[in-house]
Amino acid sequence: MASPDGTSPTLQAANKAFARLDIDGHDLPPSPAPSSPQAGRRRYALATELVYTETKDQYGASSIPIYQSATFKQTSSSGGNEYDYTRSGNPTRTHLERHLAKIMNATRALAVGSGMGALDVITRLLKPGDEVITGDDLYGGTNRLLTYLKNNQGVVVHHVDTTNIDRVREVLTDKTTMVLLETPTNPLIKIVDIPTIAGVTHDANPKALVIVDNTMLSPMLSNPLDLGADVVYESGTKYLSGHHDIMAGVIACNDPELGDKMYFTINATGCGLSPNDSFLLMRGVKTLAIRMEKQQANAQRIAEFLESHGFRVRYPGLKSHPQYDLHWSMARGAGAVLSFETGDVSLSERIVEAARLWGISVSFGCVNSLISMPCRMSHASIDAKTRKERQMPEDIIRLCVGIEDADDLIDDLSRALVQAGAVTLTIDGFHATDAEGNGSTPTSA
Ligand SMILES: Cc1ncc(COP(=O)(O)O)c(C=O)c1O
Numbered sequence: 001m002a003s004p005d006g007t008s009p010t011l012q013a014a015n016k017a018f019a020r021l022d023i024d025g026h027d028l029p030p031s032p033a034p035s036s037p038q039a040g041r042r043r044y045a046l047a048t049e050l051v052y053t054e055t056k057d058q059y060g061a062s063s064i065p066i067y068q069s070a071t072f073k074q075t076s077s078s079g080g081n082e083y084d085y086t087r088s089g090n091p092t093r094t095h096l097e098r099h100l101a102k103i104m105n106a107t108r109a110l111a112v113g114s115g116m117g118a119l120d121v122i123t124r125l126l127k128p129g130d131e132v133i134t135g136d137d138l139y140g141g142t143n144r145l146l147t148y149l150k151n152n153q154g155v156v157v158h159h160v161d162t163t164n165i166d167r168v169r170e171v172l173t174d175k176t177t178m179v180l181l182e183t184p185t186n187p188l189i190k191i192v193d194i195p196t197i198a199g200v201t202h203d204a205n206p207k208a209l210v211i212v213d214n215t216m217l218s219p220m221l222s223n224p225l226d227l228g229a230d231v232v233y234e235s236g237t238k239y240l241s242g243h244h245d246i247m248a249g250v251i252a253c254n255d256p257e258l259g260d261k262m263y264f265t266i267n268a269t270g271c272g273l274s275p276n277d278s279f280l281l282m283r284g285v286k287t288l289a290i291r292m293e294k295q296q297a298n299a300q301r302i303a304e305f306l307e308s309h310g311f312r313v314r315y316p317g318l319k320s321h322p323q324y325d326l327h328w329s330m331a332r333g334a335g336a337v338l339s340f341e342t343g344d345v346s347l348s349e350r351i352v353e354a355a356r357l358w359g360i361s362v363s364f365g366c367v368n369s370l371i372s373m374p375c376r377m378s379h380a381s382i383d384a385k386t387r388k389e390r391q392m393p394e395d396i397i398r399l400c401v402g403i404e405d406a407d408d409l410i411d412d413l414s415r416a417l418v419q420a421g422a423v424t425l426t427i428d429g430f431h432a433t434d435a436e437g438n439g440s441t442p443t444s445a
């Protein structure tokens with residue numbers, strides 16, 4: 001016999017059998033379908049996929065509308081619609097998540113309110129007593145959250161030099177539940193061998209999760225899931241959005257169970273990205289390819305300029321980078337963040353403060369060029385003692401290169417170097433002044 005709504009007994013039984021339960025076994029209100037790239041269709045080059053989207057918008061809108069609605073009307077007293085409440089799911093966010101899954105080579109992507117929000121969702125997979133291995137050169141906020149988990153949640157955190165596989169092996173045991181990597185590291189631009197670490201981690205404990213923070217490269221330049229990572233996350237505040245007008249975080253994985261667990265946390269805590277910011281992130285992603293191409297071309301010019309004038313520059317686009325080959329075995333570009341040292345904190349301060357075109361600001365990945373002193377700014381939450389133990393040079397200057405004219409950027413930097421007294425003028429131009437006050441020999445032409 002058919003039910004009052006006309007559903008056959010067979011369909012009623014099937015609906016019951018396939019009722020969506022959350023990981024605690026509670027009946028879920030309607031939630032968005034898992035984000036997945038459309039299977040079976042032609043896959044275009046990444047630059048094309050970044051702009052190519054499909055929607056079933058009733059008016060054929062070529063840009064996803066902003067569904068600025070907290071709640072959605074249902075067709076029956078038991079719900080019945082794909083969306084019920086924006087904390088649980090929103091069409092603008094789902095559209096973005098499906099697009100991100102496609103470009104991150106994942107079957108599931110999730111969008112949240114910030115990069116740190118993404119790491120919070122991921123680390124809620126941990127239980128007291130779990131062990132995490134991570135780097136000794138980490139973004140300050142990541143270090144802060146891990147320290148909180150260590151001090152308050154009983155999670156054991158090992159900070160080691162993840163560029164040295166032996167240091168990782170020393171702390172890797174069957175208790176290791178998570179290995180958290182950044183590459184290139186922020187701000188020392190060290191390169192971490194993702195495939196090797198993923199291999200040894202999964203050998204030691206097949207259930208351990210290798211998590212990669214891909215903020216420095218973005219999906220344009222690297223897909224850590226293809227290199228053996230289980231979960232990749234990024235601060236969408238950076239390259240993905242590109243204009244420093246939103247905060248966002250994205251998470252991607254290929255394991256549906258893991259995706260469901262992280263979605264559970266997002267729904268339970270309410271950290272999903274807002275409809276308006278989902279729209280802006282979607283818009284930003286479409287121009288990622290051209291922004292990144294210009295930013296890294298500019299970064300390469302600036303890195304070569306500084307190195308040729310005698311500064312110690314850290315940038316994986318320079319052949320002098322000690323892990324140049326490793327970086328290029330994993331990535332399609334060098335990115336647009338570089339750092340250099342002057343040997344003197346007050347000299348670095350004078351350079352930063354003399355720059356005009358380069359904004360003194362934390363963050364990176366924006367169309368505007370930025371200059372900063374990480375130990376005073378982005379990494380100030382790591383205490384001075386720990387910074388010293390981790391060999392972070394206090395004088396290090398970080399440059400986050402934008403899309404301006406490269407000659408203008410070099411002119412402004414040159415003027416700042418001269419004004420700060422960082423260089424010695426010679427008949428041929430200028431060279432970095434060493435600690436003794438002499439113009440040093442340029443390291444390359
Ligand atoms: C490498 C890295 N990961 C994560 C984050 C956190 O991102 P958000 O500022 O969007 O929370 C940042 C910067 O803030 C970062 O530099």
Ligand SMILES: N[C@@H](CCSC[C@H](N)C(=O)O)C(=O)O
Nearest residue numbers: 139141362363364377378381
């Ligand atoms: N005051 C902020 C500093 C944010 S740093 C942003 C970015 N990751 C960078 O490396 O510049 C904080 O305490 O988190």
